[in-house]
Amino acid sequence: MLGIVVIALLLYGQSEKKYADTAALERLMEQKRLVGVQTVDPTIKVNLKYASVDNFLQRDLYGGLCHCYLTKEAAIKLANAQRLLRKKKPQFSLLVLDCARPGSVQRMMWERLKGTPEQKYVADPSIGSMHNYGCAVDLTIVDSLGAELDMGTPFDFLGEQAQPRLEKKFAQQGKLSRSQIENRKLLREIMIEAGFRSIGTEWWHFDAFSRKEVKQRFSIIDPP
Numbered sequence: 001m002l003g004i005v006v007i008a009l010l011l012y013g014q015s016e017k018k019y020a021d022t023a024a025l026e027r028l029m030e031q032k033r034l035v036g037v038q039t040v041d042p043t044i045k046v047n048l049k050y051a052s053v054d055n056f057l058q059r060d061l062y063g064g065l066c067h068c069y070l071t072k073e074a075a076i077k078l079a080n081a082q083r084l085l086r087k088k089k090p091q092f093s094l095l096v097l098d099c100a101r102p103g104s105v106q107r108m109m110w111e112r113l114k115g116t117p118e119q120k121y122v123a124d125p126s127i128g129s130m131h132n133y134g135c136a137v138d139l140t141i142v143d144s145l146g147a148e149l150d151m152g153t154p155f156d157f158l159g160e161q162a163q164p165r166l167e168k169k170f171a172q173q174g175k176l177s178r179s180q181i182e183n184r185k186l187l188r189e190i191m192i193e194a195g196f197r198s199i200g201t202e203w204w205h206f207d208a209f210s211r212k213e214v215k216q217r218f219s220i221i222d223p224p
């Protein structure tokens, strides 16, 4: 019995190691010809939430991975969004929270939420999230002191208040303030002007291309 427990623990340890193997993740991103957004625009700030325990799984999924990898086209669009933001608000900056996400991490998120009411918040790994192609970015805006603007909910908030499509309702109910809505609008305006698409369910998420185009041009990033 003890032997089984030890083997199970060893296997668990190995799978943890696989997800947290930073060098392997970075090699994978480079093999897929993804680029670090800070090599395109070093002024963009990056704090990958899944590289810490400050996320909805309360678990470090990326290990020491600290670069935001995207396809080159998406990274250039993001640099344009930063330029547009700086033009409107010179003291502000984009703060990126998640970029390319390996398929292995997507499966782990799915396993964690499968069968729970929160399942709808994670893309089915058999279909793939746009993050799995390096074509989506999660982000917010920070002020000159590095403080995040108040968007009404934290990143990855699993609830309706995070949904742009319901903003009007929550504003009427007094659950989202005028400045929270304005902050979200500022983020949406510059991202859309830079060529991204917003989604109705998460204020922080933007796609660089349509799903059809992504599937035609790119492939899922997955460890062998």
Ligand SMILES: [Zn+2]
Binding pocket: 098, 131, 136, 137, 138, 204, 205, 206
């Ligand atoms: Zn996202």
